[in-house]
Amino acid sequence: MSLLSVTDLTCRHGLLTAVRGIGFTLERGETLCIIGANGAGKTTLMRTLAGAHVPAGGRIALAGRDITAERAFERVRSGISMSPEGRRLFADMTVAENLRVAAENGRAGGWDMDRVLGAFPQLQPLLDVPAGRLSGGQRQAVAIGRALLSNPDVILLDEVSLGLSPAAIEGLYQSLSAIRESGEMGIVLVEQDLTRALGFADRVLCMAEGRSELQGPPADFTRAQITAAYFGIHDDEARHA
Amino acid sequence: MLDTFFQALVQGTLLGGYYAIIAVGLSLMVGVVRFINLAHGDLAVLGALLTLALIQGAGLPVLAAIMVMLPLMAALGWFMHQTLFERAMRGGFLLPILVTIGLGAALQNGMFGIWGSNTRSLGADIGTLSWAGWSLPGGIIVGQLPVIIFVTAVLVIGALHLVLKKTRLGRAIRATAADPEAAEMCGVDARRAHRAAAAIAVALAALAGVFLAMRGQVTPYSGPAQLIFAFEAVVIGGIGSIWGTLIGGIILGVSQALGGLISNQASLLTGHLVFVAALIWRLGRSWAADHGGWRASVRAALAARGLRRNARRTGDLP
Amino acid sequence: MSHTHVLAAVSRLDKVLIGLGAALAGLLLALPLFGSPLIVDKLTLLMIYIILAVSWNLLAGFAGLVSVGQQAFIGLAGYFVLRLAEAGMAPFPALIAGAVVVLLVAWPLSWFVLRLKAAEFAVAMWVLAEAIRSVIMFDPLVQGETGRSLVTLNAIDADLRRTAIYLMAVASAILVLAVSYRLLRGRLGGESQAIRDDEEAAGSVGVSTMRVKRTIFLISALGCAIAGTLWLASAITYQPRAAFGINWSVFMLFMVLVGGLGSFLGPVLGALLLFALQEAFGDFGAWYLTGIGCVAMLFALYAPRGIIGLITDRLGREPLSMRKELDVRSERRGR
Numbered sequence: 008m009s010l011l012s013v014t015d016l017t018c019r020h021g022l023l024t025a026v027r028g029i030g031f032t033l034e035r036g037e038t039l040c041i042i043g044a045n046g047a048g049k050t051t052l053m054r055t056l057a058g059a060h061v062p063a064g065g066r067i068a069l070a071g072r073d074i075t076a077e078r079a080f081e082r083v084r085s086g087i088s089m090s091p092e093g094r095r096l097f098a099d100m101t102v103a104e105n106l107r108v109a110a111e112n113g114r115a116g117g118w119d120m121d122r123v124l125g126a127f128p129q130l131q132p133l134l135d136v137p138a139g140r141l142s143g144g145q146r147q148a149v150a151i152g153r154a155l156l157s158n159p160d161v162i163l164l165d166e167v168s169l170g171l172s173p174a175a176i177e178g179l180y181q182s183l184s185a186i187r188e189s190g191e192m193g194i195v196l197v198e199q200d201l202t203r204a205l206g207f208a209d210r211v212l213c214m215a216e217g218r219s220e221l222q223g224p225p226a227d228f229t230r231a232q233i234t235a236a237y238f239g240i241h242d243d244e245a246r247h248a
Numbered sequence: 249m250l251d252t253f254f255q256a257l258v259q260g261t262l263l264g265g266y267y268a269i270i271a272v273g274l275s276l277m278v279g280v281v282r283f284i285n286l287a288h289g290d291l292a293v294l295g296a297l298l299t300l301a302l303i304q305g306a307g308l309p310v311l312a313a314i315m316v317m318l319p320l321m322a323a324l325g326w327f328m329h330q331t332l333f334e335r336a337m338r339g340g341f342l343l344p345i346l347v348t349i350g351l352g353a354a355l356q357n358g359m360f361g362i363w364g365s366n367t368r369s370l371g372a373d374i375g376t377l378s379w380a381g382w383s384l385p386g387g388i389i390v391g392q393l394p395v396i397i398f399v400t401a402v403l404v405i406g407a408l409h410l411v412l413k414k415t416r417l418g419r420a421i422r423a424t425a426a427d428p429e430a431a432e433m434c435g436v437d438a439r440r441a442h443r444a445a446a447a448i449a450v451a452l453a454a455l456a457g458v459f460l461a462m463r464g465q466v467t468p469y470s471g472p473a474q475l476i477f478a479f480e481a482v483v484i485g486g487i488g489s490i491w492g493t494l495i496g497g498i499i500l501g502v503s504q505a506l507g508g509l510i511s512n513q514a515s516l517l518t519g520h521l522v523f524v525a526a527l528i529w530r531l532g533r534s535w536a537a538d539h540g541g542w543r544a545s546v547r548a549a550l551a552a553r554g555l556r557r558n559a560r561r562t563g564d565l566p
Numbered sequence: 567m568s569h570t571h572v573l574a575a576v577s578r579l580d581k582v583l584i585g586l587g588a589a590l591a592g593l594l595l596a597l598p599l600f601g602s603p604l605i606v607d608k609l610t611l612l613m614i615y616i617i618l619a620v621s622w623n624l625l626a627g628f629a630g631l632v633s634v635g636q637q638a639f640i641g642l643a644g645y646f647v648l649r650l651a652e653a654g655m656a657p658f659p660a661l662i663a664g665a666v667v668v669l670l671v672a673w674p675l676s677w678f679v680l681r682l683k684a685a686e687f688a689v690a691m692w693v694l695a696e697a698i699r700s701v702i703m704f705d706p707l708v709q710g711e712t713g714r715s716l717v718t719l720n721a722i723d724a725d726l727r728r729t730a731i732y733l734m735a736v737a738s739a740i741l742v743l744a745v746s747y748r749l750l751r752g753r754l755g756g757e758s759q760a761i762r763d764d765e766e767a768a769g770s771v772g773v774s775t776m777r778v779k780r781t782i783f784l785i786s787a788l789g790c791a792i793a794g795t796l797w798l799a800s801a802i803t804y805q806p807r808a809a810f811g812i813n814w815s816v817f818m819l820f821m822v823l824v825g826g827l828g829s830f831l832g833p834v835l836g837a838l839l840l841f842a843l844q845e846a847f848g849d850f851g852a853w854y855l856t857g858i859g860c861v862a863m864l865f866a867l868y869a870p871r872g873i874i875g876l877i878t879d880r881l882g883r884e885p886l887s888m889r890k891e892l893d894v895r896s897e898r899r900g901r
Contacts, residue, residue: 059429083435095430097423108423111416112435157435284685286634335867341684345632346823346866353816354859360852468852472812476696479689513703520697527690531681 008071010035010193011087011161016065018051018217025051027217028065033161036190040208041197044237048217049197050092053165056195057089058082069160083113086160090150092169092197098139102130105138105149106156113157117191123152126182144175148182155186161193162186168200176200180207201233215239252509255388260505262390264481264498265398266463270456270474271481271493272405273449279488280425280445283333283344287352288453289475293468294355295321295454296370296461297363303373310373314458318451325450329443352471359468367465374462397459404452405494412490421445480523483530580886583831587743594736598729606732610800612841613735614793617742618814619821619833621789624746627828628755629782630762632684634815635691638698639787641809643668643794645702648714648804652707657719658730661795668791669784671698676780692812699810713805720802731799738792745785747830758782762828813855820862826874830886835873 009032018026025048033039041049054060056067058079067075074085082088088109097105106120124131127148133141138149147167154162167183168176180203187194187207198204204211205225213221213236220236221228274288285291295317302313328351336347371378374393381391412418423431424441432438460466460474477500485496500519507518539548598606618636625631647664651657675694682690708714719727749755757778760768769775798804821840826832840858847854865872878884 057433059433078437079429079432080435080437083433088435089433091430091433095427095433097426097430099426100419100422104419104422108419108431108436109434112420114435153434284689286689332863332867339866339870342626342630342632342827343866343870345634345685345688346819347863349634349816349819350859350862350866352859353813354856354863357852357855357859361856472692473696476689476693480693483686513700517697517700517704520693520700523693524697527682528678531678535681 009033010037010070011195012068012071013056014066014068016052016055016067017063018048018055018060019063020051024063025217026055026062029212029214029217029219030065031212031219031222033193033195035160035193036187038187038194038196038207038209040204040211041195041214042199042201042204042211042233042237043214043220044239047214049214050165051217052214053089053092053163053195053197056161057087057091057163059089059091080112083157083159086114086158087163088113088154088157088159088161089163090147090154090165090167092165094143094146094150096138096141096146096149099137101135101137102141102149103134106152109153109156114159116158118155118158120156123155126155126185127152129178142175143171144179147171147175147179151179151182159192161195164194164196166197166199168198168203176203183207201237205233213237251387253506254386256505256509257502258384258388258390259394260502261498262394262398262501263505264494264501265394265401266456266459267477267481267497267500268401268494269397269404269459269497270453271478271485271497272408272490273452273456274475274478275482275485275488275490275493276408276445276452277449278482279490280421281329281333281337281442283337284348284479285333285446285449286345286348286475287355287471288449288478289473290352290355290359290471291321291325291450292453292457292460292474293466293471294359294457296457296466297359297368297468298454299458300368300370300461301363303370310370314455317454317458321454322447322451326443326447328450329446330439333446334439334442352475356468356471363468365467365469367467368461369465370458370461371464378462393462397463400455400459401494401497404455405490408448409490417441417444477519480519483523484526577883579881583886591736591740595733598732603725603728606728607800608841608845610728610732610735610796612837613732613739614796614800615817615821615837615841616739616834617735617789617793617796618818619825619837620739620742620746621786621793622818623822623825623827623829623833624749624782624789625786626822627832628750628758628762629779630684630765631680631779631783632688633691634688634812634819635693635695636786636790636818637810637812637814638691638695639668639672639790640794640797640814641695641699641702641806642671643791644798644804644809645705645708645806647795647798648707648716649705651716651718657716657722657799658734660718661734661799665788665791665795668794669788672784672787676783680776680779680783692815695810699806703806708804708806711805711807713803713808715803716798719799731796734799735796738796742789742792743834749785750830754778754781816855816859816862820858822872823862823870824865824872826872826877827870829872829874829878829884832872832874839873 011033013032014030016026016029017024029052031039041052043049051060055062058077058081062075065075066073069085069087072085074082077085097108100108106123110120129145130148130152133145138146141149151164154164167179171179196204196208198207208225210222210224211233212219213233215236216239220239221232270289270292274285277283277285298320299313299317302308302316303310308316332347332351333344336343377393379391381389382395383389412422420431420436421441421444423434423436424438428438431441456474457466460470481493481496481500483496484499485492485494499522503522504515504519508515594609597609622636625633625636643665646667647660650660650663655663679687679690679694702708703710750758757768757773760771760773761775761778765775794809817840821836822833823836824839825834825836843854843858847857869875871878874884
């Protein structure tokens with residue numbers, strides 16, 4: 008039985024179908040990277056996994072238990088947490104308070120304040136600073152820290168590097184590598200930077216127009232195959248090109 | 249002359265304590281739930297009448313009656329939020345206004361149906377407290393009850409501040425106020441946080457209602473006026489700010505007391521005028537901010553007028 | 567046809583409804599010839615309700631502005647009529663002039679209240695109504711809580727007065743309905759619909775949201791003012807506390823919400839329903855008003871589109887709809 012198994016997931020925004028029949032599984036210690044062009048449905052998929060969006064069809068199961076009907080906060084308690092797109096920190100609350108909210112309302116486990124500050128040492132001097140005053144990289148660190156503090160089995164990281172400086176991205180990925188190496192949780196990651204995604208992931212899932220175009224270990228695919236999937240070009244078209 | 253002025257200043261400040269208690273619940277709802285409950289004043293009256301019923305009907309001592317009533321009203325707030333307000337909020341900004349004004353009408357007239365139209369007061373139940381006062385140097389006399397109400401206001405707001413800052417529930421409420429969805433992603437049940445805020449707000453309204461009935465009289469139809477005072481205090485003090493409601497309440501109380509030096513009617517009017525002035529000032533400030541600050545916006549407005557005039561003279565533009 | 571979008575043609579049902587309405591209006595105008603005084607009085611009240619409901623619906627249903635302070639204009643209009651009559655104006659001209667003078671207050675008011683956000687606007691209007699009432703109570707003419715009668719009107723023969731006021735009420739109701747029909751079917755209707763659906767988007771395609779909102783605000787204020795003068799005329803006595811009462815807002819909200827917010831016919835249905843309920847249960851006093859509040863709440867929560875919404879679901883389309891729809895057929899024909 009897989010840690011997370013998603014079957015035939017379909018999501019709509021009104022008349023627009025953003026995710027069409029996506030399915031995948033994820034094991035503990037494994038990193039799945041979701042790639043795709045803007046508008047491919049990545050963020051909708053992530054929000055649906057986190058419980059912020061109600062799917063139109065399909066099933067999400069965590070360790071065999073159906074959690075499709077659970078709301079976001081219930082899923083946190085079941086073991087899925089997310090660092091959302093745009094970080095979404097509580098701007099008027101301090102960094103420490105942002106982290107405490109997650110620590111108090113999530114599950115207990117190995118991740119506590121000290122360990123988060125160990126993983127993201129740049130936050131140590133900022134604990135009493137309102138989150139609204141942080142830089143983009145610092146915000147992303149707090150958002151990931153919040154997700155970690157609820158001690159998830161599956162952590163969802165949406166648009167980790169979006170809008171950040173190369174140095175900040177490098178720092179964040181070093182911290183993420185350490186988390187991945189610990190093997191404590193499954194990681195689902197949305198990353199715009201293809202090279203970084205392919206380098207970091209155990210498996211990739213490429214989405215185009217809401218569909219899964221390609222899925223598997225990065226080593227199984229050529230760069231051309233991935234590019235074709237990225238732009239939603241199917242095999243026969245790709246051969247012509 | 250100066251004596252009466254200072255006397256009014258002191259009385260007004262103390263009156264501000266009452267306004268702060270009724271306003272702080274409204275402010276909490278606006279700040280956290282983004283919901284204006286137009287029945288807030290009627291719930292205050294309900295709290296007062298319920299307390300009276302517990303004292304005169306069930307024979308409880310005053311303090312015990314209040315202690316029984318507050319959790320009841322908090323539970324009512326929780327329940328109302330769960331059954332009425334949550335559903336109303338899903339329908340946009342319009343429905344909450346419609347639902348709560350309907351609720352207000354139902355509450356006022358329902359209370360009238362149950363308790364009749366007689367004015368009622370807790371004054372007789374609190375003995376000498378209703379009229380006893382202290383003399384301050386300078387010939388100023390302060391009533392003991394207004395002082396108690398003011399001190400309670402400061403304690404209540406201080407306690408609310410501490411709860412919001414230092415407790416798990418308070419942090420959950422503030423996180424929900426900032427971003428309900430992100431709060432849920434941190435494991436906070438945003439709906440529960442909203443219900444808790446509604447429970448606190450209704451209990452505080454009811455507490456204010458008790459003080460209203462101690463200071464003077466209430467009728468089933470006293471609620472709307474209390475809502476208006478509360479709303480004025482919230483706007484004057486700055487929407488969504490807890491300590492701001494104390495300042496707003498004091499400003500409202502003082503302006504009413506100063507107006508009261510002229511006549512009873514003028515007292516209400518000065519309060520309304522200060523509210524309107526605060527509203528215009530805030531609108532002006534946000535308008536100026538949109539146009540690059542006060543000076544720039546005035547300059548731009550003048551320049552635009554000059555341009556138009558020139559254009560009209562030369563006939564370039566209609 | 568050069569327009570890029572064409573309003574759907576008036577349907578058969580709508581034509582029948584308009585015809586029926588015209589016939590009903592004719593009947594109402596002829597009623598004093600055979601109706602009893604009691605019926606004439608009752609129907610005057612119904613007309614006042616219709617005027618109020620249509621005015622409030624213009625504001626809330628079409629401009630998205632929910633006000634719980636429209637009683638400001640009802641009370642002000644009555645006050646101005648008293649003042650004008652006191653200054654020597656004949657009672658009937660004073661009734662008309664009083665309503666128009668209200669616009670002189672509503673216009674400057676609109677410059678600032680319309681800049682407020684949704685719920686703030688609603689409550690601020692209420693506070694303003696209270697503020698205006700406290701100002702008016704300074705005037706010794708209204709005699710504080712006691713109130714004052716429109717003496718010159720009272721001096722006119724009772725039958726003549728009743729008939730004249732009734733005819734004024736019917737004419738006003740027809741006028742308000744006709745004006746709102748014309749306005750909403752015209753350009754303003756499309757613009758206000760755009761604002762209600764998405765104010766920012768409407769602004770970005772060149773709709774002057776402020777102008778549209780102000781126009782509707784002023785028309786609605788005028789409607790409430792007309793209702794206010796008619797109410798004063800039929801009640802004769804002016805009491806500031808009743809004229810500026812929050813109950814007016816509760817009634818308006820009930821009629822529009824239960825009838826069908828943002829529809830053309832809804833407020834009329836709501837007015838009829840409120841009138842009928844008042845006739846049937848009005849004697850229960852406070853409990854009746856409790857019921858009105860509860861029904862309004864239930865409709866807001868469970869049937870926010872009101873009776874018209876329920877009818878629309880049945881028919882598949884809204885009778886006398888003001889919604890702009892693209893009629894592809896007529897456009898193609900036009901080319």
